[in-house]
Amino acid sequence: MSNFINTVFPNVVANWSGDNGFVVAIWQTLYMTFVSAVFAGVIGIILGILLVITAEDGITPNKVFYQILDKLVNLFRSIPFIILLAVIGPFTKLIVGQTIGPEGALVPLVVGTAPFFARQVQLALVEVDHGVVEAAEAMGLSPIKIIFRVYLKEGLPELIRSGTLTTISLIGLTAMAGAVGGGGLGNMAISVGYQRFENDVTIVSMLLILVLVFVIQGIGDFAVRKLEH
Amino acid sequence: MTDTNKIVQLKDIDVTFDVDGKKIEAVKDISLDVNKGDVFGIIGYSGAGKSTLVRVINLLQRPTAGSVVVNGQDMLKLSSKELRQARKNIGMIFQHFNLMNSLTVYGNIDFPLRDSKLSKKERKEKVEHLLDLVGLTDRANNYPSQLSGGQKQRVGIARALANDPEILISDEATSALDPKTTTEILDLLGKLNEELGITVVIITHEMDAIKQVCNRVAVMENGQLIEEGSLLTIFGHPKEKLTKDFVDTSTQIKSALEEIESSGIVHDLSGRLIELQFTGDVTNEPIVVGLYKKFNVSASILFSNMERLQGTTVGIMLLALSGDDDKVAEAVKYLNDLKINVREINLSGSESAK
Numbered sequence: 001m002s003n004f005i006n007t008v009f010p011n012v013v014a015n016w017s018g019d020n021g022f023v024v025a026i027w028q029t030l031y032m033t034f035v036s037a038v039f040a041g042v043i044g045i046i047l048g049i050l051l052v053i054t055a056e057d058g059i060t061p062n063k064v065f066y067q068i069l070d071k072l073v074n075l076f077r078s079i080p081f082i083i084l085l086a087v088i089g090p091f092t093k094l095i096v097g098q099t100i101g102p103e104g105a106l107v108p109l110v111v112g113t114a115p116f117f118a119r120q121v122q123l124a125l126v127e128v129d130h131g132v133v134e135a136a137e138a139m140g141l142s143p144i145k146i147i148f149r150v151y152l153k154e155g156l157p158e159l160i161r162s163g164t165l166t167t168i169s170l171i172g173l174t175a176m177a178g179a180v181g182g183g184g185l186g187n188m189a190i191s192v193g194y195q196r197f198e199n200d201v202t203i204v205s206m207l208l209i210l211v212l213v214f215v216i217q218g219i220g221d222f223a224v225r226k227l228e229h
Numbered sequence: 230m231t232d233t234n235k236i237v238q239l240k241d242i243d244v245t246f247d248v249d250g251k252k253i254e255a256v257k258d259i260s261l262d263v264n265k266g267d268v269f270g271i272i273g274y275s276g277a278g279k280s281t282l283v284r285v286i287n288l289l290q291r292p293t294a295g296s297v298v299v300n301g302q303d304m305l306k307l308s309s310k311e312l313r314q315a316r317k318n319i320g321m322i323f324q325h326f327n328l329m330n331s332l333t334v335y336g337n338i339d340f341p342l343r344d345s346k347l348s349k350k351e352r353k354e355k356v357e358h359l360l361d362l363v364g365l366t367d368r369a370n371n372y373p374s375q376l377s378g379g380q381k382q383r384v385g386i387a388r389a390l391a392n393d394p395e396i397l398i399s400d401e402a403t404s405a406l407d408p409k410t411t412t413e414i415l416d417l418l419g420k421l422n423e424e425l426g427i428t429v430v431i432i433t434h435e436m437d438a439i440k441q442v443c444n445r446v447a448v449m450e451n452g453q454l455i456e457e458g459s460l461l462t463i464f465g466h467p468k469e470k471l472t473k474d475f476v477d478t479s480t481q482i483k484s485a486l487e488e489i490e491s492s493g494i495v496h497d498l499s500g501r502l503i504e505l506q507f508t509g510d511v512t513n514e515p516i517v518v519g520l521y522k523k524f525n526v527s528a529s530i531l532f533s534n535m536e537r538l539q540g541t542t543v544g545i546m547l548l549a550l551s552g553d554d555d556k557v558a559e560a561v562k563y564l565n566d567l568k569i570n571v572r573e574i575n576l577s578g579s580e581s582a583k
Binding site for chain 2: 129131132134135137138139140141142145149150153154156227229
């Protein structure tokens with residue numbers, strides 16, 4: 001078995017451990033994905049809720065606020081990620097103190113993902129039956145309680161679906177961020193595998209990313225199945 | 230303002246919507262009082278403004294003009310916190326039930342109680358009592374998607390009652406249900422009215438629903454209140470055309486007339502076709518026999534419908550009268566004297582009052 005691996009993936013074995021090895025790269029990818037998922041998740045949910053409740057038929061309509069937020073979300077969603085990385089460099093440095101490495105990738109990942117997720121959250125929450133929201137208003141629930149007890153509760157399966165989708169697209173972005181100095185499996189695939197013609201490294205990096213994607217998709221699907229009635 | 234018997238007082242209510250720059254008047258200058266203990270029906274076709282009007286009661290819809298007094302409280306003067314408190318006193322059920330799909334039947338009924346001051350035990354007892362009241366004890370752990378329409382509406386009713394409201398608003402609550410379930414739900418509303426003394430406001434487009442439980446009726450058309458009165462007055466002596474339409478549809482006299490006309494029976498009758506409407510004691514008189522004995526006018530019954538509304542019999546009958554012209558005229562006068570509403574029907578579709 002180990003002979004087989006040595007023959008087919010010689011460079012993978014050579015690059016497995018060490019400072020620039022696979023183990024570190026996997027860790028970096030997981031770190032970038034989950035830390036930015038948490039931040040982008042919280043920001044995205046807050047922005048998504050604000051979009052839903054301030055919309056014209058929302059529970060606290062506010063035309064001006066909605067229009068501004070709506071345009072901002074669109075604006076940030078429109079910037080290609082690879083350009084966003086460069087453009088917000090100074091902002092990144094201000095927040096995490098550096099623009100390279102996994103930490104340096106976090107800020108652009110969050111900025112790139114949060115608006116996307118905000119839109120997903122908005123779409124998930126407007127799907128919540130307006131009649132149920134009205135029933136809650138008729139029962140005398142305050143807007144904040146309606147958000148937590150009705151929107152987030154009733155929209156949870158859809159939110160998890162969007163969260164899964166967003167996390168998976170986030171993994172794609174970490175690969176890109178990796179290629180420009182963020183580290184992780186993307187960096188591994190490009191700067192080791194591709195540029196040094198060590199194709200087995202590229203393939204294994206890809207396979208590892210696929211495994212990560214499938215695991216996340218699996219967890220998401222399982223949670224949705226548990227929650228839906 | 231503080232008439233304690235009047236639990237809901239709507240005065241000069243206007244509701245205007247701005248749709249794409251055009252002003253749409255959904256409710257026009259409506260004043261309406263609902264007394265404590267009433268089962269108040271508001272009937273009208275869809276788009277008449279009924280839903281908008283009842284939403285004014287708990288301010289889910291703020292009126293453009295007018296005043297809303299519920300239980301002596303001027304609703305429009307309340308802070309948002311006070312308004313939320315006032316809303317707990319007004320239960321509401323909906324056409325599409327509006328239950329939480331993520332909660333069980335039990336969870337849905339418990340939902341409005343989450344902020345109540347009841348202890349855990351009291352809350353549990355209350356939910357169980359409500360489950361029992363609507364007959365869904367064995368369904369407590371089911372989710373709404375596992376229930377039939379009628380069961381869902383029962384959950385809706387139990388939920389609406391959780392905060393012990395004095396008023397229950399039913400927004401087309403039976404419109405999505407089949408006739409048998411509709412009857413059951415209306416019976417339940419009637420029972421709640423009788424046993425708990427809860428005031429019920431029902432909106433519907435079906436006269437049958439009104440007939441079954443309401444004691445007072447208001448008719449709406451194009452955002453306006455066109456007629457209002459006790460069930461017996463509205464049903465027995467409708468004034469406006471729309472009201473008559475609703476009553477006629479309900480008594481099925483319309484379809485009877487169409488049938489009579491198309492079947493051609495009437496050509497065999499030499500006499501006049503009259504419609505009788507009567508309420509109460511008069512129904513005890515042997516009318517048809519009386520006509521023959523007193524005036525030698527023979528009457529054949531083409532159609533007849535009787536119902537008991539609020540314990541009073543209300544009937545409608547189509548008679549073909551034949552005999553001497555003066556005798557028939559006398560007979561009609563006799564019927565009028567018996568406090569029977571007589572209307573002569575010319576089968577070309579036109580009708581003339583007598």
